[in-house]
Amino acid sequence: MYTVCQGAPQEARPENEAAVYRFLEQAGISFSRIDHEPVHTMEDCEAIDRALGGEICKNLVLCNQQKTTFYLLMIHETKSFKTKNISKQLGVSRLSFASPDHMQQYLHLSPGAASPMGLLFDSARDVRLVIDRDVVQSEYLGCHPCVNTASIKMKMSDFLDKFLPATGHTPTLVTVEA
Numbered sequence: 001m002y003t004v005c006q007g008a009p010q011e012a013r014p015e016n017e018a019a020v021y022r023f024l025e026q027a028g029i030s031f032s033r034i035d036h037e038p039v040h041t042m043e044d045c046e047a048i049d050r051a052l053g054g055e056i057c058k059n060l061v062l063c064n065q066q067k068t069t070f071y072l073l074m075i076h077e078t079k080s081f082k083t084k085n086i087s088k089q090l091g092v093s094r095l096s097f098a099s100p101d102h103m104q105q106y107l108h109l110s111p112g113a114a115s116p117m118g119l120l121f122d123s124a125r126d127v128r129l130v131i132d133r134d135v136v137q138s139e140y141l142g143c144h145p146c147v148n149t150a151s152i153k154m155k156m157s158d159f160l161d162k163f164l165p166a167t168g169h170t171p172t173l174v175t176v177e178a
Contacts, residue, residue, distance in 0.1 A: 002034045002051035009033065013147075016108040020117045020145040024154070027162050031154040038148050040112045042077045045151070049077075049142065052153045056142040057135055059114040061098040061107065061127075062086075070098055070106055074116060075132040075176045082177070089174045090130065113148040116141075116159070119167045129169045132176040136160065 007030075008021035024031055034052055039045055045056045055077050062071040073086065087095045103109045106126050107118030119129060135141075135156075142153045154163075164171065 002036060002048065004051060004053075005033045005035075007031070007033070009035070013150075016118075016121070016146040017150065020120065020152075023120050023166075024152075024163075027166050029154055029158045029162050031152045033145070033150060033152050035150045038112070040148065045077065048151050052142055052151060054140040054142045054153050055138070056144075056151055057116075059116060059143065061103045061109065061114050062095045063098040063102065064092050065094045065096065067098075067102070070102060070127045071095065071130050072107070072114070072116060072119065072127050073130045073132075073174075074135050076134055079132065079134075079176045079178055085177065086130070086174060090172070107146075109146055110148075113144050113146060115144040115146055116163075117143060117146050117152075119164075119169050122167070122169070125168055127169075129164070129171045130174055131171045133173050134176070136171075136173065 034048055042058055049055050058075050058077045060073045060081055062073055083095045100111050106122055108121040109118045138156050140153050141156050141159045145152050
């Protein structure tokens with residue numbers, strides 16, 4: 001059983017998670033939060049989805065073949081990443097998964113905790129945000145706060161209209177087939 005809480009926790013948290021909560025509160029973004037055991041797959045997130053009342057978005061950190069351009073791809077948890085489809089839409093010859101070192105360097109994330117909340121650490125805007133068009137149609141965004149031991153939910157409009165402008169990131173919309 002999970003307990004949904006509003007706002008930031010009172011107890012100490014890892015610095016990247018605590019920074020997410022501070023950022024959201026300073027930006028005036030309301031959010032719900034659930035703490036849970038570490039999750040590593042979208043299947044692990046199903047019970048969390050039910051408790052939060054929405055879907056946690058699948059987030060993938062990708063790079064080009066030369067490892068010089070990085071992308072954060074947000075897609076619905078039910079969709080699959082097909083490199084050929086996304087590469088073509090972005091005009092990139094081939095995308096692959098970014099290394100854990102690059103995830104940490106640019107977004108302060110580790111595998112299993114990929115999240116658009118990591119964009120707040122990308123002040124140089126080295127990571128290009130790519131979002132499936134279906135994701136932006138959702139009423140809410142569910143994601144991790146840069147750790148895989150908690151999940152948050154906020155209004156998609158707050159993410160698009162408050163969070164992204166505050167981080168200086170502009171999304172590129174793509175179509176990911178179901």
